[in-house]
Amino acid sequence: MPSFDIVSEVNQVEVRNAVDQANKEVSTRYDFKGSDARIEVAEKTLTLFADAEFQLDQVKEILLGKLSKRGVDIRCLEYGKLEKVSGNKVKQVITVRVGIETEMAKRLVKLIKDSKLKVQASIQGDAVRVSGAKRDVLQDCIALMRKEVTDFPLQYNNFRD
Incomplete structure (x- = not known):
């Protein structure tokens, strides 16, 4: 029968590669110079850090662009709420649904x-x-x-x- x-399913290797590319672009961009903007990867979660909410949106846009270029469907991402860390710094947790x-x-x-x-x-x-x-x-x-x-x-x- x-x-x-x-x-x-989501290809975790492609997710990690996209995050590495996004981190590299964030570290070399002029508008992020001197800021603490970065993306960290855990098992099935991505944590975005930035100095301001506007910068966090920029980091998210870079990440989504890199994920889509690498063939990862961005509909599998579930966005958490924005959290204030210390001072003006913010972070957001994104869960990769598998x-x-x-x-x-x-x-x-x-x-x-x-x-x-x-x-x-x-x-x-x-x-x-x-x-x-x-x-x-x-x-x-x-x-x-x-x-x-x-x-x-x-x-x-x-x-x-």
């Missing part, structure tokens, strides 16, 4: 069931497995997902005949 998985959360997976399964396609969808951890009798029906399901789900980056892999 043919099947495929709906997942949401995997499909339970409520999103339930929404995908409901969308597939409501479409009346002859496929079965089941939640497998942080992925959704879709199986059907024919390859054409699965391709129709992928087309439906691409059309309906625009607020979250999805990939379709593990396609088996």
